[in-house]
Amino acid sequence: MKRIFSGAQPTGNIHIGNYLGALRNWAALQHEYESFFCIVNLHAITIPQDPQVLARKTRELARLYLASGIDPQVSIIFIQSDVPEHAELAWILNCITRKSELERMTQFKDKAAKQRESVGTGVLTYPVLMAADILLYQTDLVPVGHDQKQHLELTRDIAERFNRDYGQTFRVPDPYIPKVGARIQSLSDPAKKMSKSDEDANGAITLLDDTDTVRRKFKRAVTDSGTEIRFDETRPAITNLLTIYQLLADKQPAEVEAHFAGKGYAALKSELADVTIEFLRPLQARARGYDDAELDRILDSGRERAQAIARATLEEVKARMGLVGVQAKA
Ligand code: TYM
Numbered sequence: 001m002k003r004i005f006s007g008a009q010p011t012g013n014i015h016i017g018n019y020l021g022a023l024r025n026w027a028a029l030q031h032e033y034e035s036f037f038c039i040v041n042l043h044a045i046t047i048p049q050d051p052q053v054l055a056r057k058t059r060e061l062a063r064l065y066l067a068s069g070i071d072p073q074v075s076i077i078f079i080q081s082d083v084p085e086h087a088e089l090a091w092i093l094n095c096i097t098r099k100s101e102l103e104r105m106t107q108f109k110d111k112a113a114k115q116r117e118s119v120g121t122g123v124l125t126y127p128v129l130m131a132a133d134i135l136l137y138q139t140d141l142v143p144v145g146h147d148q149k150q151h152l153e154l155t156r157d158i159a160e161r162f163n164r165d166y167g168q169t170f171r172v173p174d175p176y177i178p179k180v181g182a183r184i185q186s187l188s189d190p191a192k193k194m195s196k197s198d199e200d201a202n203g204a205i206t207l208l209d210d211t212d213t214v215r216r217k218f219k220r221a222v223t224d225s226g227t228e229i230r231f232d233e234t235r236p237a238i239t240n241l242l243t244i245y246q247l248l249a250d251k252q253p254a255e256v257e258a259h260f261a262g263k264g265y266a267a268l269k270s271e272l273a274d275v276t277i278e279f280l281r282p283l284q285a286r287a288r289g290y291d292d293a294e295l296d297r298i299l300d301s302g303r304e305r306a307q308a309i310a311r312a313t314l315e316e317v318k319a320r321m322g323l324v325g326v327q328a329k330a
Helices: 016-029 053-066 084-096 099-103 106-118 121-136 146-166 211-220 237-251 253-260 265-290 293-323
Strands: 001-007 034-039 077-079 142-143 174-176
Touching: 001 016, 001 121, 016 034, 016 053, 016 142, 016 211, 016 237, 034 053, 034 084, 053 077, 077 106, 077 174, 077 293, 084 121, 084 293, 099 106, 099 121, 099 146, 106 121, 121 146, 121 293, 142 146, 142 265, 146 293, 211 265, 237 253, 237 265
Parallel strands: 001 034, 001 142, 034 077, 142 174
Antiparallel strands: none
């Protein structure tokens, strides 16, 4: 069976962009692939985190994976820092990655531009840890949103380089980026992607938003000039709202346009709030349905199953590089 691996950071609040771009596809693909879904808390600490908040968000995200339809009987759900092989392989891969490759990453460039001299080393080497996550499991496919495309290309380059220099070791993974939903934009600024780290809380509908908040955020959502409701690249705000509607209502673009023909923006926003609330209500109930003991069992079993595979890959990598311990007589 082919494998998929993906993950999300337990920072900020996970939103419908994360769901539509990634988690939704994880749930859909899990029956066709052996699946690994990781809560990437080591990526989260590349920027300062309050320890208590991070710990709480890590478990909350595990609940939201489950609530999004990831079945722990089918898929492996685990916390990145529970499997130390991730950090160990990341170090090894750091040593075959060029600094210039990392400096070219647009996410790094954006953060470095904002933080200048204070930008952390972890922000620079972040994509190498991501490559380690993926390569440890001999992953075939990585379902992600559009913003991770460049990191996936780097992962492929790193895998190919290692295989060339040390012998065939890693499977070279393909990205899986959905045609629709891979880039949901902010509700307050359709030129920016919907983001967990956005200071403007109105830009994103989070998976744990209550009914009133959902209605208020959609009501405030920026629209374009004009009145027509149709998909149109030159009108990014309306196109973004229609994309969210299309996916949550499970409709084709033509059906959506026909449905809103002759209606105004207020109707679009109100119906969008309705389908979003209908989608979030059962999801939130499922998230609350897992008690702590059950969550512990799921994460513990996930760690065990993930680590067995991660360990085997890491052993092979170390042997290929001549990293032998005292027991191995060279
Ligand atoms: P993260 O936590 O930022 O986002 C989790 C997933 O959500 C997708 N996404 C979006 N999709 C559509 N529209 C948006 N506005 C939007 N914002 C985010 C992301 O593309 C991602 O798929 N580096 C990763 C986590 C990671 C990872 C990995 C992913 C670490 N190791 C290995 C795959 C494989 C990240 O920060 O995702």
